[in-house]
Amino acid sequence: xxxxxxxxxxxxxxxxxxxxxxxxxxxxxxxxxxxxxxxxxxxxxxxxxxxxxxxxxxxxxxxxxxxxxxxxxxxxxxxxxxxxxxxxxxxxxxxxxxxxxxxxxxxxxxxxxxxxxxxxxxxxxxxxxxxxxxxxxxxxxxxxxxxxxxxxxxxxxxxxxxxxxxxxxxxxxxxxxxxxxxxxxxxxxxxxxxxxxxxxxxxxxxxxxxxxxxxxxxxxxxxxxxxxxxxxxxxxxxxxxxxxxxxxxxxxxxxxxxxxxxxxxxxxxxxxxxxxxxxxxxxxxxxxxxxxxxxxxxxxxxxxxxxxxxxxxxxxxxxxxxxxxxxxxxxxxxxx
Numbered sequence: 001x002x003x004x005x006x007x008x009x010x011x012x013x014x015x016x017x018x019x020x021x022x023x024x025x026x027x028x029x030x031x032x033x034x035x036x037x038x039x040x041x042x043x044x045x046x047x048x049x050x051x052x053x054x055x056x057x058x059x060x061x062x063x064x065x066x067x068x069x070x071x072x073x074x075x076x077x078x079x080x081x082x083x084x085x086x087x088x089x090x091x092x093x094x095x096x097x098x099x100x101x102x103x104x105x106x107x108x109x110x111x112x113x114x115x116x117x118x119x120x121x122x123x124x125x126x127x128x129x130x131x132x133x134x135x136x137x138x139x140x141x142x143x144x145x146x147x148x149x150x151x152x153x154x155x156x157x158x159x160x161x162x163x164x165x166x167x168x169x170x171x172x173x174x175x176x177x178x179x180x181x182x183x184x185x186x187x188x189x190x191x192x193x194x195x196x197x198x199x200x201x202x203x204x205x206x207x208x209x210x211x212x213x214x215x216x217x218x219x220x221x222x223x224x225x226x227x228x229x230x231x232x233x234x235x236x237x238x239x240x241x242x243x244x245x246x247x248x249x250x251x252x253x254x255x256x257x258x259x260x261x262x263x264x265x266x267x268x269x270x271x272x273x274x275x276x277x278x279x280x281x282x283x284x285x286x287x288x289x290x291x292x293x294x295x296x297x298x299x300x301x302x303x304x305x306x307x308x309x310x311x312x313x314x315x316x317x318x319x320x321x322x323x324x325x326x327x328x329x330x331x332x333x334x335x336x
Contacts, residue, residue: 029069049143122136208299209298282302
């Protein structure tokens with residue numbers, strides 16, 4: 001299996017004016033490395049392992065090295081992934097209340113091995129508390145394998161959306177199915193309404209609210225100032241905070257442009273994730289509602305592909321909200 005960028009150039013599909021890849025015959029490739037790093041962090045961090053002897057929780061993904069990609073040839077998807085991962089864990093012994101910590105290492109997660117056969121090594125820092133190490137080796141390993149399966153499932157579904165181009169028959173069938181679904185669901189919750197937009201992509205609207213310990217102007221600045229965006233995202237970013245200005249974050253996993261800016265009050269974005277169907281954007285409205293020294297951020301994201309609803313919610317919750325909370329807890333001079 002060729003690694004990303006090493007496919008036979010005779011089979012790489014170049015951009016064409018008619019944008020066709022007849023019967024999905026030609027070789028296409030998509031780099032999944034940056035997307036995978038976010039997804040692995042999402043599925044692994046925060047896992048809780050409980051047993052009679054105590055409770056453990058997996059914390060930060062301390063080390064993630066490797067790459068992933070997906071290729072399409074003759075209508076068939078081919079996956080390559082190779083990861084070396086190290087996670088931190090901490091736990092408390094139920095009987096004594098002692099606290100201990102250690103690490104979980106996954107030296108070779110790859111398509112060459114089944115998840116059940118993938119090596120998972122659990123270690124603990126010196127001292128008592130081997131009962132927690134044993135808990136992590138048994139129940140913890142089970143939880144980690146489940147999370148790795150979730151990552152691989154998302155890689156093969158969420159990430160590959162749009163790689164296999166629909167034939168005419170497929171498009172007609174999907175349109176009929178969408179029409180039937182709509183006719184049978186005339187009442188939808190306002191935070192989960194189903195729309196068909198653009199090229200008949202089923203979409204949902206996501207509504208979220210989050211309270212921040214920050215005045216509205218400061219929170220507004222975190223979304224419009226390049227240096228602050230780079231601080232909370234921990235990645236280089238392109239931030240052109242003006243109408244029509246470009247937006248790019250998380251190593252290009254998120255991109256778009258600013259459509260409307262009302263200082264300290266409202267930001268509207270044309271926004272997309274890299275693994276969405278080509279040229280498909282959601283409309284994100286961020287409304288800042290001041291409340292004393294706090295600000296309620298009201299998020300409305302319209303036009304999210306149905307299959308990406310959960311990952312989009314997690315992106316805003318984990319990559320935006322939680323990281324901004326962390327940034328706001330830092331000394332003031334470090335956020336300026």
